[in-house]
Amino acid sequence: MRTLLASITVALALVASPLAQAADEAKPFATAKEIDLLQILPPPPANDSAQTKAELGEVLTLQVTRTPEMEKRAQADVVEDVWRFAEVIGSPKFNRESLPKFAAFFDRVVATEGAVVDPAKDTWKRPRPHQVSDLVKPTVKISNSGAWPSGHTTVGTLMGIVLSNMLPERRAAIMARAWEYGNNRIVGGIHYRSDVEMGRISGSVIAQTIAQQDDFKTEFAAAKAELRSALGM
Template identity: 55%
Template structure:
């Protein structure tokens, strides 16, 4: 009986691991296709005049941030495309758009693996690691600050969405800029981290759109989204 229970527990545990493996989104490209460490300049040193100026900017933002701004910055810490619902409208709903959801899960995975390599390469200290006067709104991370992964993802998601719904292109990129700005409000990044993310997002998007698998899933998701939104 003990052996049976042990085997059952092992099989159950294995099933859980297998399910997790199946559910994990596969990136469209990795740092092998786009090595940001080869395209981006090195970040300013922690004791540089630029970093000191950026710390001063963050302290100014921190001093005047309102409860509403803090709430928005915390909400934008979510790394998913549904943060763009305020631009896309009420029909932009994961439950109604499974193909869109699946596509952007892979987009998120793509940004994560590409940016993670660059963060480890550059290893820029987060603002709160340099100054104990910075009080972040979120749980502290020890990963590199350069470039901002959240900001890269925001601009990348805006790029893909803008190709699906060009009618909202300007609003999408404006929202991506707010998504990036909220990393400063949260005390998690320097402005230069977020500026550099624009380059990273453009490079990732360009290479991603060269992948046949991405284009097949993109076309299906685009058709689904435009149909749901009543666009021809």
């Protein structure tokens, strides 16, 4: 009996694993070799600069003025995937199970952000607000990786641009959500505003660059067709 139960457990794990591991195993469309942010973005301001001090003040102000709803949304946006746009898509079919081609495509889009941004963050190593001031109490999961540029903002902007290119009829709502996604990193107390601004530039550059690639074009077309069909468009 124990052997049978063990076999069933393993079988179930094998069935579930493709969905759980898909994003982690996705191949990025580009890496820092193709898109070198060190050659595109300026270096971050110094910790004792007037700009950093002003931005730290904004983080501390938000810390005492953010509402429970703002905190809740910032915490939810810690997740880095395209399903965070569900509220502006407004369809029960907007999920991984219903859109396998779309999901696999966006797994690659998300993987591209890390492949491009992480090397730059590791080089610049800008400390996050809570590392500079003990007064900062983030309301989201703590991260101690480099802050410049914001990876969450980069991927949010990148996903927003690509998704809105699939659904141009909803571009305004999608990009507004992408902007909120980035801004929630400031609300959450984990990033400065300039980190977010650099993330928006990075996401835009990545979107424009990978859109020229043949493999991106092929997978984009299939994902777009699947999405629009599921939404009845």
